[in-house]
Amino acid sequence: MRAKETDDESGGTAPGGIQALDAALSVLRVLRSFDGPATLSDIAREAGMPPSKVHRYLASFIHAGLAVQKERSGRYDLGREAAELGVAAISRNNFVVRASDELEELAGVTGQAALLAVWSHNGPTVVRLERGPHLTTTSIGLGSTFPLLDSATGRVFLSYLPSPQLAVRLQNELERAASVGVSWPDLNPNPASVEALTTKIRRERIAYVDGRYIPGLIAISSAITNWQGEIEVAVTLFGTHRELLQPDSPARTALIDFASRHSIAPPAQLGKPRDARAR
């Protein structure tokens, strides 16, 4: 086996780590990058390794529950342990944990469905979902992602997240909107208009959409920010009634209050709740 002298290639080895493990974990990342089940050959090609090597890695992943092999076709997919690892990682985020505790209450008092979303590489991602009293059966589920411009949740991240992470994604959505000819009532597909919108969202602490992303679905969203003013979580209420949008609606007030209470005010105060004790 050859050791890498220069790690200028993508996926170099870890300093002080283990080469075999680095290689294996890169396979895991490849497996994740597929949209669904993948064949051994595809995974091996994408990872740039011989299939036999990848096959042995996958055997261990399956043993650990991180991967599964479907039926007899031999295609590989992520397994249950991968999901549990993810929820464990998410639950380490204290903002998510604390907001989750009260999300059900928020859904109850507002009479709407509620969700929490965090930023992942696919964009805003649902990590918690509380269906309201009116069981609105939507296509939204755990792990769903939203667009930046066409969703209330996406617009909140657009307004609070630093530009670099958003730039390419925003550019794509703007171009796509321009080519398809979509336009918004409150937004034109140019940077100045986007800037005006995000400023407004930050000022009002609310973003909303009125049935554009999913026809007939009304949603309002607000940001939970950390001590640096960066967004940690977006809280979103959604339903089918337009009164959600009115400036003085109880639901809107409750949402802003909820987000404020779970945010840490920019002028950091001393009584800051420390993170939970280990064990």
Add this chain to the structure above:
Amino acid sequence: MRAKETDDESGGTAPGGIQALDAALSVLRVLRSFDGPATLSDIAREAGMPPSKVHRYLASFIHAGLAVQKERSGRYDLGREAAELGVAAISRNNFVVRASDELEELAGVTGQAALLAVWSHNGPTVVRLERGPHLTTTSIGLGSTFPLLDSATGRVFLSYLPSPQLAVRLQNELERAASVGVSWPDLNPNPASVEALTTKIRRERIAYVDGRYIPGLIAISSAITNWQGEIEVAVTLFGTHRELLQPDSPARTALIDFASRHSIAPPAQLGKPRDARAR
């Protein structure tokens, strides 16, 4: 390094896999099992490995983004990539499809007919059906729905689904039972008795009926839950032999195991209080 001759120890190696990778993944699982950041020593002790070995694994995990090292004190925690991996696994994880793959096997080893049911607006609805070796011709088919109180499947949904969605339906069935004069051996038509029954079902992870809904038909059912502890699917075994009901019957054990394997265990922090609780 010593190779395991006997894999009777917990956490044996994978057949055809890689020993180093198995060891590393067991460390990852240990890291997940903590509620928060953990020290190297703790992780090593819990994993039963020398700290130096674990340290090298963690270096690779950090390189892959699966773990992070907080501050300079050197405590380790799950990283961003772990969360990404999880949402990828969840978003492509369809509980029905996943469970369907093994439903035939479950029917085979238990010698019973098996079905999967989800909640729809008509109540518990059969979405997959596997007739057992003894082709019991019943009136159950794809799209069939069950009552809440007179079926094992219905009782599982009754025990796991939030009250609002069930309230009217439950009320109807209770009233109807009272008017017709039906009674159950394990249930009286009042809220307190229903509560006692559902508590028992959640504790034992099993609901059953003994030929009441369909005369002569014995059924046991268990819940597959998602990472919020909400029911996604009910798995039901049914046949004509009463040994299904015995606490130590192989079929019952296999059913509970099946449901557990397909459920995603919610972490402690996100554990939702099942019943109403004052804050």
Add this chain to the structure above:
DNA sequence: AAATTGATTGCATAATACGCAAATAAGAAC
């Protein structure tokens, strides 16, 4: 039926992961 594609498994060998122990760093005690 033949052929093609893809998954799995022996095998020999060289590469490397392991354990041990030294070194470094961080806290605690005084």
Add this chain to the structure above:
DNA sequence: GTTCTTATTTGCGTATTATGCAATCAATTT
């Protein structure tokens, strides 16, 4: 401020084992 204690990190030699190759097995197509 200095010493003591505890915990994390890193060399190093060797035996273990991960690897590439190629054969085998299975499944699907021509």
